[in-house]
Amino acid sequence: MNNKRWDVLYINATAVTCAGDAQSAYGIIENAAIGILDGKICWLGPEATLPNLPALLSDHIIDAEGRCITPGLIDCHTHLVYAGNRSHEFEMRLKGATYEEIAKAGGGIRSTVSATRAASEDELFEQSLKRAKALVANGVTTIEIKSGYGLNLETELKILRVAKKIGETLRITIVPTFLGAHTVPEEFHGRADDYIHYVIEEMLPRVAEENLAKRVDVFCEKIAFSLAQTEKVFAAAQKYNLAITCHAEQLSDSGSAALSAKYNAQSVDHLEFLSKKSVAALAQSGSVAVLLPGAFYFLREKQLPSVDLLREHKIPIAIATDCNPGTSPTTSLTIMMNMACTLFRLTPEEALLGVTRHAAKALGLLQTHGTLELGKKADIALWDIKHPAELAYQIGGNTCMGVSTFLTN
Template identity: 40%
Template sequence: MTTKPIDLLIYNIGTLLTLQGSNGPRKGAEMSELSPITGGAVAIQGERIFAVGTEEDVRAQIAGMTIIQSIDARGQLVTPGLVDPHTHLVHGGSREHELALKLQGASYLEILAQGGGILSTVRATRTATEFELYQKAKRSLDIMLKYGVTTVESKSGYGLTLEDELKQLRVTQRLHETHPVDLVSTFMGAHMVPEEYKGRSDEYVQLLINEMLPAVKQQGLAEFCDVFCEHGVFSVEQSERILSAARDLGFGLKIHADEIEPMGGANLAGKLGCISAEHLLAASDEGLRSMQQAGVIAVCLPATSFNLRLKNHARARTMIEMELPVALSTDYNPGSSPTESMQLVMTLACLNLEMIPEEVLTAITINAAHAIGRADEIGSLEVGKLADLVMYNANNLAYLPYHFGINHVNTVIKRGNIVVSDGHFFSK
């Protein structure tokens, strides 16, 4: 019997942060307990991790096995591949013209009421071809990968007709099949009431429930359903109707909750048992407690509140103290958060959300993986999990958010393959 070889051995790791040992999303003090390994190594066989730990232990486990390729980490920091659990990746156009409006004092909801914001992107997305949407989204995925992100959640919501929503979702599916980054698809036809349904939002809700959700499910184009529960968008009652219908069809549930005004979206997330609730800047203590009791993950988006120039941010410190699991994301989108950089999010989470670097790393790895239902495969470096990991031009975690505005990534391994080396895409 021939023993399979080790396809890749990474050794001489200065600090190895595995995020091992949690049965569910980390919360409270668990979020800062990383148990770093000094002088670590990771052995990879095929797509999966064969051994991980100190170099001495790993070499003992693979003694006598053929090693196809080795990488000397030269004392660098190594973490799991980063997970971005909330993006609006596939869209047409851009909205740089709104910057002047924001500087003149216009709020997010005021720009939206003037026909800008999401509705502007809807118009651009409807006129774009699938090929154009694919090429634009691929460029963003390339950036994310170079910045250490190996799995991304992608929402629709810029079509707002059945065919245009399906168009976005097909692009996400094609990207998942052709790009090294793994994508998790979310249907968000309830991102906005389209202009043609202005003043008739209940009719649009019925369209979502009766036609869009069943069609998306039948074609297998999305795993989750999300709703923007916000003043002037979808009410709590409308959001509950949509999400309940989605649950009946077998979708996992997500919700944009209490982003601008305290609508009670966090309470609804707890009531329905959503896998995650996003934004939460205006969420009440009662709403957060409802989420905590129901096991809902709080996905905080500090780049969004930063870019919208809001005075308040998500209360991540309060959430952690009440043992509500916190994840972080870019919220990459063309309006409120036009950035693909999870490393920028790390800095903003420290400065504006009062999170420490250890909590931040937990939030963008294992907790983010739980927020998209993938923690059994990604989010930590453990035997049997997918070999998604990142090596940085740094020897400690705190250096990443401290030295901001640059890309610290040296090497990215995705499913056991070197996809980024020395900061550039790797080709054999």
């Protein structure tokens, strides 16, 4: 107990701590009070056990009127810094255009790369900030942001600087990830090995030197980079003490999850084609499995990620938007929770843990984020709901009444 008066005191809340045990992972405290001091949770428990009258504890009391308070949500996989959009391509496809016709018309990832290269840093910031604001309005207080639509040194650095500025502007936690190895850019067509060399020798050292990323990601897939190329990038990332994550087993079983496990990846993401052998490797490495139902839905995929296999091996499952213009143009993490339940058959409780506790672990932030617990950062979301299952139950709409982030640095 601190004698100093608390900055904020929430009362009459249904606190969904997400810090419960296996029996009740929601960790609900009814009629709860939450005290905030210096940006951290300094008191948490049933209101009846507060050490004093609320008015004597804080000048700033918020009555939740029985509504749910959860940890601020964490979107642990996004590509939200990009310019333009691909609605035209979406429309062409639905009018019957083939992939080749769209590519010839300048569509696909190349169009996003061209638009992102052409945008000034300010334009890129303005366009991306809107998406980040939409996530925050839907309860998100931590966003992972990947580069990967620049594919040259100048633009990759620009994207990562924009990501940092978004965090400063919205006073939220941003985890920047360098995804230079997203796809082979046009100027390296047919020379993927040369491009990987450029990523490792030219881009990565600058990203590390300017401290613009905390993690390194690779899109390991037939249409992107091979296992051998992926491993080269991971080995280089380790030299710079950057954490590792991977776009793995989305369209085929390439062995990328097992490779990521070998490099102690924080997370492996997508995983529709995860094999039994790879899941055992993940269990050993402690990596989080990040499922991305938005891309699964948008691409009308058929191969479901094996949630049973992940449960069996006790691999923590996180859910994210994968916010990107090509395969998951969404800024609603709660709709992703719904899709994770309807498409992948997660329970609403698993879906909530997937955007709080397990998403924090996926970003290496579990010590400070992802649950309502004493001493953790006071990232809080207040919802106009009485039970947390409502978060995954509803399709669209927005019940978030606001978030508190109490930036401490």
